[in-house]
Amino acid sequence: MEFYASCPEGFESALADELKRLGLSHVRRLKGRATFEGELEEGYRACLWSRLASRVFVVLARFEAQDADELYDSVYDIAWESIIRPGATIAITARGVTEQLRNTRFSALRAKDALCDRLAETTGRRADVDAADPDVHLLLSLRQRRASMSLDLSGDPLFKRLPPAATRAGEGTHVLRPDYSALVLSQVGWTALCERELTADDYENEALPTLIDASCAGGGLLLEAASILTDRAPGAARERWGFEGWQLHDAALWEQLVAEVREREAAARERQARIVAVDVDPAARKTAERMVKCAGYKRFVDFCAAKPATVLDHVGAVAGAAIVADTTETPLSLMHDAMTLIGELRRAPELASAPVAALTRDGLLARVLHAEPERSIAIMPNNEEATVEVWSSLDHAAAAFEAATSANTEEQTADAEDEAANTPMSEPAATLDLGDGKPLPVLIPESEQFANRLRKNARLRRKWAKREGVSCYRVYDADLPDYSAAIDLYEGCPQTPGRWLVIAEYAAPKTIDPTLAQARMLDILAIAPRILDVPAEHVHAKARMRSRGGSQYGKQGAGKGGSGERANIARRRLPLIEEGGLTFAVNFDDYLDVGIFLDHRVTRNLVREHAKQARRFLNLFAYTGTATCYAADGDVEETVTVDLSNTYLDWAERNMRQNGFVGPQHHFVRDDVLAWIRDQRQTRNRWDLIFVDPPTFSNSSKMGRRTWDVQRDHVELLAGVSRLLTQGSHAIFSCNLRGFRPETRKLARAGVVLEDITSQTIPEDFARNQKVHHCYIVRRLPIEDAMAEVGFSAEEIAERTEELRNPEARKPRAAVPAHAQTGNGKSNFAGKPSPAGKSKKKKFYASKPKGK
Numbered sequence: 001m002e003f004y005a006s007c008p009e010g011f012e013s014a015l016a017d018e019l020k021r022l023g024l025s026h027v028r029r030l031k032g033r034a035t036f037e038g039e040l041e042e043g044y045r046a047c048l049w050s051r052l053a054s055r056v057f058v059v060l061a062r063f064e065a066q067d068a069d070e071l072y073d074s075v076y077d078i079a080w081e082s083i084i085r086p087g088a089t090i091a092i093t094a095r096g097v098t099e100q101l102r103n104t105r106f107s108a109l110r111a112k113d114a115l116c117d118r119l120a121e122t123t124g125r126r127a128d129v130d131a132a133d134p135d136v137h138l139l140l141s142l143r144q145r146r147a148s149m150s151l152d153l154s155g156d157p158l159f160k161r162l163p164p165a166a167t168r169a170g171e172g173t174h175v176l177r178p179d180y181s182a183l184v185l186s187q188v189g190w191t192a193l194c195e196r197e198l199t200a201d202d203y204e205n206e207a208l209p210t211l212i213d214a215s216c217a218g219g220g221l222l223l224e225a226a227s228i229l230t231d232r233a234p235g236a237a238r239e240r241w242g243f244e245g246w247q248l249h250d251a252a253l254w255e256q257l258v259a260e261v262r263e264r265e266a267a268a269r270e271r272q273a274r275i276v277a278v279d280v281d282p283a284a285r286k287t288a289e290r291m292v293k294c295a296g297y298k299r300f301v302d303f304c305a306a307k308p309a310t311v312l313d314h315v316g317a318v319a320g321a322a323i324v325a326d327t328t329e330t331p332l333s334l335m336h337d338a339m340t341l342i343g344e345l346r347r348a349p350e351l352a353s354a355p356v357a358a359l360t361r362d363g364l365l366a367r368v369l370h371a372e373p374e375r376s377i378a379i380m381p382n383n384e385e386a387t388v389e390v391w392s393s394l395d396h397a398a399a400a401f402e403a404a405t406s407a408n409t410e411e412q413t414a415d416a417e418d419e420a421a422n423t424p425m426s427e428p429a430a431t432l433d434l435g436d437g438k439p440l441p442v443l444i445p446e447s448e449q450f451a452n453r454l455r456k457n458a459r460l461r462r463k464w465a466k467r468e469g470v471s472c473y474r475v476y477d478a479d480l481p482d483y484s485a486a487i488d489l490y491e492g493c494p495q496t497p498g499r500w501l502v503i504a505e506y507a508a509p510k511t512i513d514p515t516l517a518q519a520r521m522l523d524i525l526a527i528a529p530r531i532l533d534v535p536a537e538h539v540h541a542k543a544r545m546r547s548r549g550g551s552q553y554g555k556q557g558a559g560k561g562g563s564g565e566r567a568n569i570a571r572r573r574l575p576l577i578e579e580g581g582l583t584f585a586v587n588f589d590d591y592l593d594v595g596i597f598l599d600h601r602v603t604r605n606l607v608r609e610h611a612k613q614a615r616r617f618l619n620l621f622a623y624t625g626t627a628t629c630y631a632a633d634g635d636v637e638e639t640v641t642v643d644l645s646n647t648y649l650d651w652a653e654r655n656m657r658q659n660g661f662v663g664p665q666h667h668f669v670r671d672d673v674l675a676w677i678r679d680q681r682q683t684r685n686r687w688d689l690i691f692v693d694p695p696t697f698s699n700s701s702k703m704g705r706r707t708w709d710v711q712r713d714h715v716e717l718l719a720g721v722s723r724l725l726t727q728g729s730h731a732i733f734s735c736n737l738r739g740f741r742p743e744t745r746k747l748a749r750a751g752v753v754l755e756d757i758t759s760q761t762i763p764e765d766f767a768r769n770q771k772v773h774h775c776y777i778v779r780r781l782p783i784e785d786a787m788a789e790v791g792f793s794a795e796e797i798a799e800r801t802e803e804l805r806n807p808e809a810r811k812p813r814a815a816v817p818a819h820a821q822t823g824n825g826k827s828n829f830a831g832k833p834s835p836a837g838k839s840k841k842k843k844f845y846a847s848k849p850k851g852k
Contacts, residue, residue, distance in 0.1 A: 003043050004035040004150075005053035008179070010379040010388075014186050015052040022049055040250055044257050047153050047243075048235040051182035051224070054157050057139060057150035065147035067100040068110050075114035075140075078149065081122040088245035089130035090115065096142035104142075111140050111149070135245030155242035161234050162223065163295040174284075174329040175291065176220025178234070180359070180381050185211075185225055187357040187377075187390045188322035194229050194273055196320055207317035209273040212354070214311075214342045215325035216277040216303075219288030225275055225324075226297035231268030233261040276314045278306040280337040281330060282537075306337070308344040312351075321354035328361050328386055332541035333503070335364070336522040340441045343368040346394065356391040363515040364522065365389060367443050434530050444516075447523035450483040454531050461489075464764060472577050472598060474765040475532065478506060484517075485524050488598055489532060490586065493578045499534045500575060500588055504542040540588040569650045576658070580605055582629050583658050585651065595624045595651065599772045600693070603627075603734055603761045607691055608634040610732070614688035618642070618724065620673050621694040625652025631689065632661040640687070642669045642676055644702050672703050674713075677720040690721055690731035692778075710735045715743050719750040722780035731778040734761075738771040748786040749800055753779050 007015045009032055016029040019036055022045055026037040034053075036042065046056045060083060063074035084090065092115070094108035101107045115138075116126040137152040159179040185191070193209035202208070213221050227234065236258070243249045277292075279285040285303060292301050304314045315321070323345055330338045346356055346369055358365050359381070366372050366389065373389035380386070431439035432448055434455075442448075454476055461475050471491035478484045490500040503525055508517035521541075529539050574585040579601060586595045607627050611617055611634025619628045622641040625648075632639055639661075641652050649668045656666060669676065673694070694717065698708040714735070721731050733754070742754055755777040759770070766772050781789070783804065787797045 001039060001043065002035070002037055002059040003046065004030075004033045004057050004059070005046055005050060006033045006055045006057070007053055008032075008379060010377045011052050011179070011183055014183055014377075015050070018050060018052050018186070019046065022046065040248065041253060041257070043153055043243075044254055047158070047241065048233045048257060048261060050158060051228075051234050052179055052186070054159060054179065055152055055154040056158070057152055060138075060149045060151055062146065062148045064145060065098060065101065065142060066145045067098075068106070071101065071107065071110050071147065072114045074147065075111045075149065076118050078115075078118070080115050080118045080127075083151070083247055084119070084127060084136055085245045085247050085249075086123065086125070088127070088135035089133075090127045090136045090138065090245075091129060091131045091134035092138045092140055094140040094142065098142050098145060098147075101142055107142060108140060111138075137242055151246055152242040153246075155240055155244075156238075158235065161237065163237075175218035175223075175287075176326055176359070177381060178220065178224050180379065181220045181224035182228075182234075183377070183379070184221060184324050184326070184357050184359055184388055185228065187375075187388060188324060188355045190225060190322055190324075191228050193320045193322060194231070194271060198272065198319060202319040205317045207319040210315055210318045210321040210354075211273070211275045212311065212315065212321065212323045212345060212351070213275070213277045213325065214323055214345055215284075215327050215330055215338050215358075216279045216288040217284050217326040217329050219277075219291035221324055221326055222275065222277055222288060222292050222301050223295055223297065226292070226295070226300045229268070229271060229273050229275070229300055230297075231264050231271070233264070236261050236265070274315070274318075275301045276311060277301050277303050278311055278341070280306045280334045280341060284329070306341055308341060308348065311341075311345060312348055315350065318350065318353070321351050323351065323354050323356045325356075325358040325360075327365070328359055328381065328384075332521070332543075333525050333539045334536070336443070336526040337536065339364055339368040339443070339522065340526075343441070346391070352394040355393045358389050359386055360389060361386050362518050363387075363389075364443065364518055367515070367519050432527070434527070436530065438530075440526060440530060442523045442526065443519040444523055446482070447520065447527060450480055450520075450524065451527045451531065453479050453483075454487070454528060458532055461765060468764075470579075470601070470765075472579060472596075473763075474598060476528075477766065477768050479768065483520055483524055484508065485521065487524075487528055487532075489534070490575070490577055490588075490594075493576045493583055495583075496574075496576045498538060498575065499532070500538045500540065500586075501528055501532060501534045502540050502542060502588060502594060503528060504592075507543070538588075542592050569647055570654050580608070580630065580633075582626075582633060584624070584626055584629070584655050585658065596626050597623075597736075597773075599736075599763060599766045600626075600734065600761075601763050603732070603773075603775055604630045606757075606761065607631055607689070607732060610634070610689050610730075611636045614729070616640075616687045616689075616726075618687040618690040620677075620690065620692045620721070622652055623648055623693070625649075625655050625668075627691045627693070628652060628666075629655050629659050629661065631691070632656065632666070633659070636689070638665045638667075640667045640669060642671055642673055644670065644672055644700060646670050674706075674708075674717065674720070677717075677724065681720065681723050686724055686726045688726050688729045690725060690778075691734075692717070692721055692731055693734045696735065696737045710737050711740060714740075715746045715750070718747060718752050718754075718778055722750070722752045722778060725780055732775065733778050734773055734775045736773045740774045742774075742776065744790045745792070748790040748792065749783065751780055751783040751786045753781055753786050753789050755779070 005015060005019065012029045012031065012034060016027050016034040019027045019034055024036040024038055024042050024046065028035045036046070043056060043058055046053065050056065061078050065071040065074055092108045092112045094104040094111065097104070112129065120126045137155070139150045139152060141148045141150065159177050161178055162175070190211055193211070196209050211225050213225070216222055277288060279288065289303055292298055302314050304310050323342065325342055327335065327338055342356070342358065342365060345351055346354070356369070369391060371391060374392050375390050377388040378385070379388060430442050430445040432442055432451055434440055434451060457476050457479065461473060465471065465473050472489065474486060474488050476485070476487040478486065484506040486504045486506070488502045490502065492498040505521050508514065525539060525541055529536055574587055576583050577586055577596070579596070584596050588594055604627055608630040611631040615637045617628070617631040617636040617639045619625065619631070619639065619641045622628060622643045625641050628639050628641045641649065643649050643652070649670055653668055656662065694710050695708065696710050718733060725731060744754060747754065757777055758773070758775045761775040762770060762772065784797050784801060787800060
């Protein structure tokens, strides 16, 4: 019989080796599969014991299939009545194309028709089709003019073998798929270590084969390692197989192989080995412990603290060792610690015999180990690019180096030098002395320059902050171009004491080696908390792009509160900080921005000062309502806070309540700001002070078909805002687009003038970046005065005045572009509210303004 085992790309070599170890013959490696030949027993054995295969197929027939008719005839000629068990449901999947068969669904349908017609002709009954859960799954493969039909012996994919209890325990967490775990373990020879016979010396020294999982993540590697140690067949627990609907299935032979599985597992109880697991992320370690316990492997795995000395104490004497790690889900803020731990373990004399295999998304580990990997395997776990990198043991590297330097013949020397070049000796890690008596390993020796600059900045900023009464401020802002990041320090208020760091990496130019940039970032993450005296668990890494679009209030990733966050924001325990005598909740985990923009510190104080002369305050694009709190602190009588996000409105209410500003005079409106402005212009609602701080760009689905671009749309926005101002009042407009240029002439034609106050609103800790934001006072003037103020000629002013007096004299207007249309296709300031603007929170229906 002809069989093949399919696998993810990158697994082919390891899969072929595994099939050979299982005793299968004529194994041949192909792309995405490995073929083999044998009797039925060999196919069963592959199903039961392969850890790397996704599925196992038996080839039923090969034939010509140039067109649909030839495909039908060839499939019809197969003796299906002797292949498919009577009453079994079927499903056919097609892959590949030929010159005339270009649609896989049509090809599968044509093959199904031929199969069912054959059964109807020979047995009097057509097969029932069950695409979701068939008894027999058939695969039609097409290539050029040839085709083959194969039967899937597996049923469900073979990698679906996590214990049910472990699957439930790992819900919502990253657990490496078993076949990917098996691939990593195969690279360090864990199976051979488990099968090793211990010697008398091993027993005397209590030395055991040892696996160290230096970054256990969700526990995927540990589950597979324990399964290998116990010699538990990966397919042993499966209750249903794809071959059960196959007429050639031999139940007696299968039971014989299953009995062999039980015997091997019983014999493996005598095995002795040690698995030690650590992770620098306490949450990941906790998940791994829960997974291992639920899978029934707790007694095989020893968890310990992620410190080299502690790990080595738990390891003890070894009779062969291996180090593995999965760093694909390690938080960026902890990556330096994870890399350093792996490097120090590999350099430990006790582990000189240990090869290293790591699943990683970058090349940083090579820099830590000071050695290029012996081999790299590109794979795609969860459809994301990653690499399994493998380093041989230091004993092997030393032997290669010695051979290279002591060979007697030129040929021996050349061969040995080649091997030595491929297995370079590991060098000691570079360290920095930060003055606390604890040398800090770094990836880049030049990081000492960054440490010196940060130490100087911290000293100067600390004095300034104490003098100004500021507790949250920027300490570093890409002062050294090679270390391009922003570092903000947050000091908690008495209710939630503590210190936090937010380190935001600016995207490196394309000319910079990404691995080098990542290594520098990891050094920043290691150095900053030591110099600024912040615990490692309070360091939060972000990625901030320098681009035309700037940043939105986007999600940072799988943060701790991402699920059901809106329901929790009002009562969730968050750090509290103080600014300007007010208290604000901040969220370091879930978003790129934490809930307060430190560069607007002066701007917020400006809002409070202006609010002292105002009665009614409006905050548009309000975010978390910090400006509303400042206005309320300025004793305005009424506030209105408008944002498109319910989460941020809840956050704004929390901030207001935290500061004692509660009551019916404070309104919170969930709406599309432009649509809401259009609605309010139809009412008599007007405000004495308006604060407008829009995002640079937004394409939120809540806005309907319209998008937002502050450069493109600010004229329309500010013209609408000016119409909501009471006579003689003003608005404060801010934006963070670095290259923002106000269209002053277009604004003047709408009677709007801007006064640039940007330089007055840049705090000292942001002085290095004068374009961190732009800020303006917005006033409404008679159109003639506004146009004259920005330099229009008398003729232009007269022409505009005539346009306003005689609308028929206006020039034809261009059609409204798609980006400026709301859900009903009308322009932003005309017609009824768009569907996207319909409030899902309490709508603000303010009474008419009181007379003066």
